[in-house]
Structure formats: C-alpha cells, structure tokens
Amino acid sequence: MTGNSRACGRRVLTVVPAPKTRSGVPVGLEQEGVGSMRKSGRRLSVPSSTSQTPKWRVLRPHWTAWADVRSVRKNGGMAGYVWTTGLVALTTLLLWLPRQLFEPVNIALLYLLPVLWSAVRWGWWTSFYAAVLGVMAFDFFFVPPIFSYAVSDLRYLLSFAVFLIVGALTAGLTSSLQHQAQEARRREAVMMSLYDLSRHIAAVKNIDEVVEAVVRHVSETMGVAVWVVLPDAAGRMAPPGPAAGGARPWNHDVLQWVFQHGEPVGFGQRHKPELLYIPLKTVETVHGVMCLGEYGQGSRFGEEQRHTLDALAGLAAVSVARVRYEEAAHQAQLMAESERLHTALLDSLSHELRTPLTAVMGAVDHLADGQQTLSAESRRDLLATVRDGVMRLNRLITNLLGMVRLESGMLRLNRQACDASDLVGVVRRQLQEVLKNHPVSVSIPDDLGPVMVDEVLFEQALVNVVSNAAKYSLEGSPIEIVFTAMAPVLQVAVRDQGIGINPEEAAKLFEKFYRSPRTQHIPGTGLGLAICRGIVQAHGGRVYAAPNSPTGTAITIEIPWNPVA
Amino acid sequence: MEATILIIDDEPQIREMLRLMLQDFGYLTYGASTGQEGLSMAMAFHPDVVLLDMGLPDMTGTEVLKHLRRESAVPVIMLTVHDGEQEKVAALDHGADDYVTKPFGTDELMARVRVALRHRRELPEAAIHAGPLVVDLDRHSVERHGEAVHLTPIEYELLRILALNLGRVVTHTQLLHQAWRDASYENDGHYLRIYIGHLRRKIEADPARPQLILTEPGVGYRLVDPNAR
Numbered sequence: 001m002t003g004n005s006r007a008c009g010r011r012v013l014t015v016v017p018a019p020k021t022r023s024g025v026p027v028g029l030e031q032e033g034v035g036s037m038r039k040s041g042r043r044l045s046v047p048s049s050t051s052q053t054p055k056w057r058v059l060r061p062h063w064t065a066w067a068d069v070r071s072v073r074k075n076g077g078m079a080g081y082v083w084t085t086g087l088v089a090l091t092t093l094l095l096w097l098p099r100q101l102f103e104p105v106n107i108a109l110l111y112l113l114p115v116l117w118s119a120v121r122w123g124w125w126t127s128f129y130a131a132v133l134g135v136m137a138f139d140f141f142f143v144p145p146i147f148s149y150a151v152s153d154l155r156y157l158l159s160f161a162v163f164l165i166v167g168a169l170t171a172g173l174t175s176s177l178q179h180q181a182q183e184a185r186r187r188e189a190v191m192m193s194l195y196d197l198s199r200h201i202a203a204v205k206n207i208d209e210v211v212e213a214v215v216r217h218v219s220e221t222m223g224v225a226v227w228v229v230l231p232d233a234a235g236r237m238a239p240p241g242p243a244a245g246g247a248r249p250w251n252h253d254v255l256q257w258v259f260q261h262g263e264p265v266g267f268g269q270r271h272k273p274e275l276l277y278i279p280l281k282t283v284e285t286v287h288g289v290m291c292l293g294e295y296g297q298g299s300r301f302g303e304e305q306r307h308t309l310d311a312l313a314g315l316a317a318v319s320v321a322r323v324r325y326e327e328a329a330h331q332a333q334l335m336a337e338s339e340r341l342h343t344a345l346l347d348s349l350s351h352e353l354r355t356p357l358t359a360v361m362g363a364v365d366h367l368a369d370g371q372q373t374l375s376a377e378s379r380r381d382l383l384a385t386v387r388d389g390v391m392r393l394n395r396l397i398t399n400l401l402g403m404v405r406l407e408s409g410m411l412r413l414n415r416q417a418c419d420a421s422d423l424v425g426v427v428r429r430q431l432q433e434v435l436k437n438h439p440v441s442v443s444i445p446d447d448l449g450p451v452m453v454d455e456v457l458f459e460q461a462l463v464n465v466v467s468n469a470a471k472y473s474l475e476g477s478p479i480e481i482v483f484t485a486m487a488p489v490l491q492v493a494v495r496d497q498g499i500g501i502n503p504e505e506a507a508k509l510f511e512k513f514y515r516s517p518r519t520q521h522i523p524g525t526g527l528g529l530a531i532c533r534g535i536v537q538a539h540g541g542r543v544y545a546a547p548n549s550p551t552g553t554a555i556t557i558e559i560p561w562n563p564v565a
Numbered sequence: 566m567e568a569t570i571l572i573i574d575d576e577p578q579i580r581e582m583l584r585l586m587l588q589d590f591g592y593l594t595y596g597a598s599t600g601q602e603g604l605s606m607a608m609a610f611h612p613d614v615v616l617l618d619m620g621l622p623d624m625t626g627t628e629v630l631k632h633l634r635r636e637s638a639v640p641v642i643m644l645t646v647h648d649g650e651q652e653k654v655a656a657l658d659h660g661a662d663d664y665v666t667k668p669f670g671t672d673e674l675m676a677r678v679r680v681a682l683r684h685r686r687e688l689p690e691a692a693i694h695a696g697p698l699v700v701d702l703d704r705h706s707v708e709r710h711g712e713a714v715h716l717t718p719i720e721y722e723l724l725r726i727l728a729l730n731l732g733r734v735v736t737h738t739q740l741l742h743q744a745w746r747d748a749s750y751e752n753d754g755h756y757l758r759i760y761i762g763h764l765r766r767k768i769e770a771d772p773a774r775p776q777l778i779l780t781e782p783g784v785g786y787r788l789v790d791p792n793a794r
Contacts, residue, residue, distance in 0.1 A: 390668075
C-alpha cells in the first residue's frame with residue numbers, strides 16, 4: 001500500500017487497524033507523500049490493504065471533481081444490467097409470437113424501448129448495453145436466417161449501425177436529462193438546507209449559539225451525530241469532553257491536521273466514508289472542524305451528502321467568522337471605552353484623592369507646628385478635619401474598589417434569602433451619621449417573604465442610593481424607603497425631597513463619573529450610583545431615577561422577585 | 566497583671582499604630598510580621614489576645630489560625646479588609662473569635678479586645694445582661710426591663726447562643742449548627758432570619774432599628790450590650 005499510494009502521488013492518511021480500542025477504533029494515523037505529518041514517536045507502520053479497507057483519507061477537491069464527472073456516466077450496478085437483460089428478453093418474447101405481423105424494421109424500433117427505459121433508470125452504460133443486446137437479439141431472432149448471427153441481407157448491417165447510433169444518442173440524452181433533473185433536485189435540497197441554516201444563525205450573536213445551531217441543523221438534516229470543534233486560544237483543537245462527545249473516541253491528530261491544513265478528511269471506504277472531519281474554512285482561515293458520524297454506526301456519506309455538507313460547512317465557517325469579527329469589534333469598542341474612562345478616572349481621581357489629602361496634611365502639619373500655641377478648640381477642629389478627610393478617602397477607595405470589582409467580571413453573587421427589614425436596618429445603621437438629621441420612613445409589606453439577594457452587595461447598592469438622597473437634600477427633609485412587591489419584580493423606591501433631577505439627566509445619573517452640573521459644589525466622584533446600577537444589574541434587575549413629587553428625586557431599584565409559595 | 570496582646574501584621578505602620586494605641590490603653594504588646602514568626606511568638610509568650618492580619622505574605626490568615634488552634638485557645642481577632650465576607654466567615658468557622666474591618670476606629674477595636682479578654686477570663690455567668698435584657702441561663706428565662714419575655718424554645722436557644730457570645734459575632738453556620746444540630750445553611754438560612762426577626766420583635770424597642778441583635782452582613786449576628794460602649 002505504501003508504494004501504491006506514493007505512486008498515486010496523492011496524500012493519504014492511513015491508520016493502523018491493529019491497535020484498536022474496544023469499539024474498534026484506530027488509534028493512530030500517518031500521512032504519506034507531500035507534507036508528511038509525522039508525530040514524534042507516533043509514526044506507525046502501514047499494513048498492505050486495498051482501497052476498500054477503512055482508513056483516514058484526505059478528501060481532495062480534484063478527487064471530488066473526478067467523482068462528479070464519473071457520476072454522470074454512472075451505471076446502475078449489476079441490478080441494472082440484470083433488469084436490462086430481462087427487459088430485452090421480454091421484448092424478444094413479446095415480439096416473437098406475432099413476428100409474422102411485423103416488418104423487421106418495426107421490430108428494430110420496438111427494441112428501442114428497453115434502451116430508453118434503462119437510460120432513464122440506470123444511466124448511459126446500462127442503456128448502451130441494452131442497445132447492444134437489442135441488436136444482438138434482433139439479429140439472432142428476427143433477421144433471416146433466424147437463430148443465427150449470420151446476415152443474409154447486408155443492408156441489415158446498416159440498420160444495426162443506425163440502431164446502435166440511435167440507441168447511444170437516446171441513452172446519452174435521456175441520462176443527461178435525468179442527471180440534470182437530479183442535479184436540480186440536489187441543488188434545491190442544498191439551497192433549502194443552506195437557507196434554513198442561514199435563517200437560524202443570521203441573528204445569533206454568540207459563538208456558542210452559532211455552533212449549537214449548526215450542530216442541530218446538520219444533525220437533523222443528515223441524521224447523524226455532529227460535533228463542531230473550535231480551537232482554543234492557543235490554536236489547539238480540544239475535543240468536547242466525554243459528556244458532550246458521547247462515547248465517541250476522538251482522533252486528536254487527525255482533528256489537528258484538518259484544522260491546520262484546511263482539507264476534509266474521511267474515515268472508511270474510499271467513496272463512502274463513515275466519518276468525516278470537514279474544516280470550517282473561509283478564504284484563508286480555518287475556524288474550526290465539523291465532525292460527522294460515529295464509529296460503528298454504519299453511516300456512510302455519499303457524494304450528494306458531501307456536496308450538501310461542504311456547502312453547510314462553508315456557511316457555518318462564514319457565520320463563525322462573522323461572530324468572531326463582531327466579537328473583535330466589540331472588544332475594540334470596549335477598549336476605546338475603557339481608555340476614555342481611564343482618562344476620566346485619572347482626572348477625577350487626582351482631584352478627589354488630593355483634596356482630602358491636602359486637608360489632612362495641612363491639618364496634621366499645623367497640629368505638629370503649633371503644639372504649644374494652639375487652643376484646645378482649634379486642636380479639636382483640626383483633628384475633626386483630619387478625621388473627615390480620612391473618612392472621605394476611605395469612602396472613595398471603597399467606591400473605586402467596588403467599581404473595579406464590578407467591572408472586572410470577578411463579581412460572584414452570594415444570593416441568600418434575606419429579610420427586607422433587616423436589610424434596611426443594616427443600611428440605616430451604616431448611615432446613622434448621615435441620616436441623623438433626616439427623618440426616615442420605611443414601608444415594607446407585612447407579607448413580603450424572603451428576598452433572594454447578595455446581602456452585602458445589595459446593602460451597598462441601597463447605602464449608595466440612600467446616602468445620595470441625604471447628600472442632595474436639605475437637613476431635616478424626610479427620606480422614604482418603600483418596598484413594593486409586584487411579582488415578578490420587587491421595587492425598592494428611595495424618595496427624597498432634595499434638589500431633584502432634570503428628566504434628561506435621569507439616565508445619565510447612573511453613568512460612571514457623571515456629576516450633575518448643578519451639584520458640582522457637593523463633593524463626590526459620580527461612582528455611587530454607577531456601582532448601584534452594576535450591583536442591581538448583576539442581580540438581573542434595573543435601577544432608574546425620576547423626579548419625586550412635589551420635589552426631589554425618586555430612585556427605584558427593581559429586581560426579579562417571586563413570592564414564596 | 567496587664568493583658569498581653571500579640572499583633573501579627575506585615576505592615577510596620579499598622580503594627581506601630583496598634584502598639585501605640587494598645588499601650589495607651591494599658592496593654593503589653595508584641596509584634597510579628599509573618600505568620601511563622603507570629604506562631605512561634607504565640608507559643609513563646611502565651612498572649613491573652615492575638616490580632617491577626619488576614620493578608621500575610623507567607624501564609625493565609627486561616628492557615629495561621631489552624632496552626633494556632635492546635636496548640637492554644639487564645640482569642641483571635643482578625644484584621645480584615647472590606648469585601649472579604651467569605652474569608653471572614655471561613656476564619657470565624659475555623660475558630661477565630663471576631664474581626665474588625667480595616668480601616669477601623671479605636672472604639673471598635675478596643676470593644677472587640679475587651680470582649681475577647683472578658684470571654685477568656687470569665688466563666689459564663691448565670692445571668693447575662695445586655696442593656697435592658699437579662700438572660701438567666703440557670704432558670705431558662707428572659708427578662709426585659711424587669712418583665713418576663715416569652716420565647717419559643719428555638720428563639721430561646723438562639724438568644725442563649727448569642728448571649729454566651731455577648732459582644733462577639735456568631736456566624737450563621739454556628740447558630741444553625743448549635744441551635745438545630747443537623748441543619749445546613751443552604752436550606753435553613755431563611756428560617757434563621759425568620760426566627761431572628763421574631764426574636765427582635767420580642768426584645769428590641771424598635772425591631773426595624775435593632776440595638777441588641779445586630780446583623781453583620783454576610784457573616785452573622787452579634788448580641789451587644791448598648792451600655793458597654
């Protein structure tokens with residue numbers, strides 16, 4: 001076999017059938033000829049075999065093209081010839097009885113019937129065979145002298161020639177028409193299949209969903225097991241785990257080879273592979289490999305299926321590429337966004353960090369310098385300045401860290417059944433300094449059951465909203481915290497009677513570093529509500545602001561919630 | 566005899582600050598900058614309280630705690646950072662007594678240290694006082710402002726556990742295990758919250774703003790004596 005395949009000059013992937021797994025699966029492979037793919041320590045000897053022995057083969061395009069041509073001249077196999085022989089025999093029998101009634105020329109014409117019939121059913125070769133057989137039967141049974149191939153009238157020879165030519169032409173035309181009709185049907189099937197698939201994956205944004213749609217569609221269309229394997233970040237093909245891959249053993253080397261070379265590979269008999277590894281290939285890039293069939297399932301992929309599969313693989317490749325490019329574009333957009341944010345962050349930080357630091361440094365220096373001269377009162381004031389500055393720094397750092405944690409995607413919710421009044425109680429205790437000059441009213445439905453939230457994070461979201469309410473309203477003005485259960489959501493509204501918001505500002509409030517122009521005189525980073533939104537979104541909810549009536553702001557947190565039965 | 570406190574923290578600034586603060590309050594302090602050093606000093610000096618930073622360079626706080634607990638029952642107060650609730654709970658369930666979150670104020674730290682020292686020295690009293698509340702462990706009775714409070718057995722059990730740890734945080738898991746024995750937090754956490762809610766309605770002046778049973782978010786509960794501050 002080794003010499004044989006070299007002589008063909010064709011790349012053949014062969015496997016050793018000897019070391020088999022329990023399901024009879026070849027474990028290794030070797031490629032011969034051009035571009036040898038030799039794995040260190042995995043080069044395997046190749047036993048002599050025929051073209052019918054199952055093995056891995058590269059399915060070259062020219063091979064397919066040749067097969068295509070051949071299929072035009074296809075024959076119907078032995079069955080076709082047997083049927084044709086029978087038909088000619090039947091015609092002979094039917095004509096034999098009333099032979100006196102017909103002129104030999106009429107009889108010759110009637111012999112065209114089996115020729116036509118076999119052209120339609122079994123193609124050109126069978127049809128030509130029918131013509132030859134017909135001529136022979138005609139000569140033997142009907143041309144004097146009967147029961148002999150001898151011909152008394154030499155003009156019959158001309159008739160034979162004309163008959164053969166007519167037969168051959170008829171056969172050719174008919175079978176080519178037949179082939180065209182088949183081709184049209186096949187194309188229609190491919191088109192339908194492609195159309196169906198493209199409809200399914202047109203709107204899909206996510207690579208996993210594309211793969212899922214392709215797998216589902218192809219396995220439904222083909223009725224075989226299908227896997228799509230995409231490379232990992234390092235370009236390694238990692239077959240799905242046992243759970244996803246079923247009982248199927250994977251041939252990693254072949255998979256990797258197909259991915260690297262972008263050529264389809266089949267396992268099994270030459271023209272009817274049992275397994276197919278088809279690359280998902282756009283013009284210059286291979287995006288993954290589609291694997292079809294299972295060992296020992298007896299599935300065979302014929303020409304037509306292969307055409308359909310090639311088209312489907314092409315479409316799948318384009319879709320995968322599209323999603324990949326979209327992802328890349330999205331990444332680029334995120335990068336730009338994050339760059340803009342970094343600039344804003346730096347500006348905001350340098351101001352927000354330095355302000356309290358300046359106050360602290362000044363106060364501390366002053367305390368140190370004037371140890372003897374300072375009155376007890378000024379010393380107390382300076383210490384209060386230090387304490388305020390430090391607290392402000394602490395709040396800022398907590399907020400910044402919170403934002404980083406939210407944005408890093410490292411946030412993991414620790415949802416627990418929480419008690420709403422307990423949540424509010426903790427918030428009020430944390431904010432007791434801020435809220436000491438604001439009467440707070442809390443309204444929670446008596447029958448409100450447990451609320452499934454991450455206790456710590458949800459409290460932080462509430463703290464940020466409530467402290468904002470206090471910060472942007474006059475001392476002594478009331479703050480309302482109202483829980484409203486409206487399955488499937490729970491609303492937590494925090495209403496103040498403070499300076500309020502413009503309706504056009506409502507959405508911007510939750511953006512990072514956004515500060516209303518009207519509140520520039522109140523220190524803040526514009527992070528509190530952004531963090532609140534991040535936390536609420538992580539809970540699958542939303543948060544929005546609206547003017548409160550008659551004055552002030554109402555900020556409403558809405559999270560998914562269902563009453564416990 | 567003045568109490569000794571071992572400070573295990575890798576930041577010299579923090580150690581220095583704690584040393585000054587604690588000495589001012591009349592405690593004797595030792596400092597260690599790594600977990601290993603801290604462990605050997607704990608063995609050598611038998612401190613009354615250990616302040617343990619959770620972010621040491623050589624071993625995690627929980628590891629230090631595990632080693633320490635093999636040899637000693639000394640009260641350990643962890644110095645943690647914000648957002649480390651899981652870590653806090655893990656350390657508390659591994660035998661730490663309490664925690665303070667950096668940055669912390671003097672009041673808070675001193676309150677924790679005092680509670681830790683009291684629990685080290687005193688045997689549980691027959692009656693535990695927390696503000697207007699008196700929990701009589703011998704008679705299984707609870708009084709508030711001198712009036713008897715009627716509790717269900719589970720409520721009493723929860724209050725008893727909290728009272729035995731007066732001033733100290735008790736994690737959800739600890740409460741569940743001690744009150745229910747075979748409970749798992751995943752299934753029964755909500756019941757715990759419901760019972761604590763009931764308990765608060767019976768013993769707090771304003772259950773919406775509890776002053777006695779405080780919630781430590783994501784960690785557990787703490788019964789405090791409002792007059793002790």
